[in-house]
Amino acid sequence: MELRQVGTIAGKEFWDRIRNRWVLAVALVFTVFALVIAYFGGAQQGAVGFRSIGVTIASLVSLVIYLIPLIALVLGFDAIVGERERGSLDLLLSMPITRFELLLGKYLGLAAALAFSTIAGFGLVAVVLAAQLDLPALFHYFGFMASSVLLGMAFLSIAVMLSVFAADRTRASGLAIAAWFFFVLVFDLLLLGALVVTGGSYGGEIFPYLLLLNPADVFRILNIFTLDDVRTLYGLATVFPRTLAEPWLLGLVMLAWIVTPLAVATWRFRK
Amino acid sequence: MTSTTPQHAERGVDPAAIVAVRGATRHYGAVHAVDGVDLDVGRGELFGLIGHNGAGKSTLFKMMLGLVPLTAGDIRIDGAPVSGGGFRAVRRKIGYLPENVVLYDNLTGLETLQFFARLKRVPAKECAPVLERVGLTHAAQRRVREYSKGMRQRLGFAQALLGRPQLLFLDEPTNGLDPEAIREFYLILRGLKADGVTMILTSHILAEIQERVDRLAIMAAGKVQAIGTVQMLRERMDLPLWFHVRLPRADFERVRTVLGHLPVTAVEARDDHVAVQCRRDAKMLVLQALASLGDKVLDLHVHEPSLEDVFFGFSD
Structure with a gap:
């Protein structure tokens, strides 16, 4: 593998998103939503203003879990199929570059754009809130930012995989929307439904492991479990064993969610 | 670059050939897009490939570039099999202008060439002279979205010329060019030929290439129906x-x-x-x-x- 070729493709993808202001737009969306949640999250309870980092992160998690997968899927769904449909893929592949280098370059460039906008967007909020946060709170906030980046990478990897499999952009966009519905809306409902139907007598032991099959759930657990007050609030400790909730372990699961779809995409693209 | 190898001799390949196609076949289910094609193109030759739409020209082009895998047969460019790991090095010596070239609208002409130059490991300073060669210096800083079809075609040709390729694949290269630009295009080809560059081109404007190619192959239904100089084919017919x-x-x-x-x-x-x-x-x-x-x-x-x-x- 020639890293220079990967870098050339990644650089183009990244700068394309900088130039067309995609990164700026997404960063602004994150900043505005995060500030609104931090200051007005407790408005329903009659209080306005920053409360605690735990409550803020819990609210942000609820937002991010919908928003970032959607943005990542929209960003990556036409990475390969778009080039193929436009007719520019053949020209790219006629260059001294392998299919793996092209795929990896595309992924890394898009991932860099998404990570940059996520860090810039939420990082700006950290700067604004810095005066009200102590060191542990900042640590938790940066943990939230890092896991948000990982969540974006995982869904971007899924999007790039769909982009390789899809015959055209229309189908790729349909698959991306279906993936969002499945992972963000349907998956938890299915698990919950299965538990209710069986009265909790079957599947209770494998339930925590099944949650790992969804990167959105891994992200949720990663953030919720590290905050004591929120963990209690969500009642997660009753269904999710503490041993499985180690940040490094969940981080590895997230990495697997990044690597596996990319590996499948590479296999398919080479064929 | 080497071409005369024992493997070549075994396969009955002309040692002077830079492109050697033997029994190249590509099937898509029941469709035989390319069916048992044999072809040699000599170094420095200007070779034409003509045929109806769907005759298999573009598929054969893509097979020769290693973009479409072969169902059967063997294609070697400069002695290297197109499906082998060593083909990457050969690719650096190849220029390709696809039919209906699609470039990136958000980049300027110069940025487009710089992008492809990085992929080909060509120094960025080579981009401006190549743009000048195809007559696009005045539009170097304009975004490709503002280019006319002819200008896009010329920019596509410019990227193919990056890195002083020894072998050029030009698929319908004069698409969208006005008569003056077509004349200039063939003047550039004449210069490249004088420099020893091998060129394979397709065109559906037969009158345009009949006076310009050294040899040509006529394709129909995925097969090469005839191959030779225009005069030889006239006599044979x-x-x-x-x-x-x-x-x-x-x-x-x-x-x-x-x-x-x-x-x-x-x-x-x-x-x-x-x-x-x-x-x-x-x-x-x-x-x-x-x-x-x-x-x-x-x-x-x-x-x-x-x-x-x-x-x-x-x-x-």
Whole structure:
């Protein structure tokens, strides 16, 4: 593998998103939503203003879990199929570059754009809130930012995989929307439904492991479990064993969610 | 770059060939897009590939570039199999202009070339001279979205020229170019040929390439139907040729008289001339007979079968 070729493709993808202001737009969306949640999250309870980092992160998690997968899927769904449909893929592949280098370059460039906008967007909020946060709170906030980046990478990897499999952009966009519905809306409902139907007598032991099959759930657990007050609030400790909730372990699961779809995409693209 | 290897000798490949295609086949289910094609292209040759839409030209192009895998057969460029790991190094010596080239609208002309130059490991300083060569210096800083179709085609050609390629694949290269640009394009090709660059091009404008290619192959239904110089193909097809003899109308019948004993296949009186059709082997006899008319003949044109006639002869 020639890293220079990967870098050339990644650089183009990244700068394309900088130039067309995609990164700026997404960063602004994150900043505005995060500030609104931090200051007005407790408005329903009659209080306005920053409360605690735990409550803020819990609210942000609820937002991010919908928003970032959607943005990542929209960003990556036409990475390969778009080039193929436009007719520019053949020209790219006629260059001294392998299919793996092209795929990896595309992924890394898009991932860099998404990570940059996520860090810039939420990082700006950290700067604004810095005066009200102590060191542990900042640590938790940066943990939230890092896991948000990982969540974006995982869904971007899924999007790039769909982009390789899809015959055209229309189908790729349909698959991306279906993936969002499945992972963000349907998956938890299915698990919950299965538990209710069986009265909790079957599947209770494998339930925590099944949650790992969804990167959105891994992200949720990663953030919720590290905050004591929120963990209690969500009642997660009753269904999710503490041993499985180690940040490094969940981080590895997230990495697997990044690597596996990319590996499948590479296999398919080479064929 | 090397080409003469023991493997070449075993496979009966012309050692001078930079492109060696043996039994190349590509099937898509029941569709035989390319079916057992054998082809050699020599170094420095300007080679044409012609055929109807769907004849298999573009698929064969993509197979030669390693973009479409072979169902069967073998293709080597400069001795390296297109499916092998060593083909990456060969790719650095290849330029490719696809049919309907699609470039990135958000980049300027110069940025487009710089992007492809990085992929080809060509120094960025080579981009400006290449843009100048295709006549796009004035538009170097304009975004590609503002380019006309002809300008895009020229920019596509410019990226193919990056890195001083030894082998150029040009798929319908004059698409969208005006006559002046077409003339300039072929002037560039002439310069490249003088530098020893091998070029393979397709075109559906047969009149445009018949005077310019060294050899050509006619493809139909995924197979090469004929291969050779235009003259060789004309002779092989043995198509009749036409004489257009201009003379006073009162002397039209004299033409029939002097040709009476010759194997001509048609004599037609037209507005201001008589058209005579004959087989190629009777050409000189007819010419001598017409010469006997002396100063009655005001003008004479010999019309050889065009490449289009040859093409339809083989492809039908």
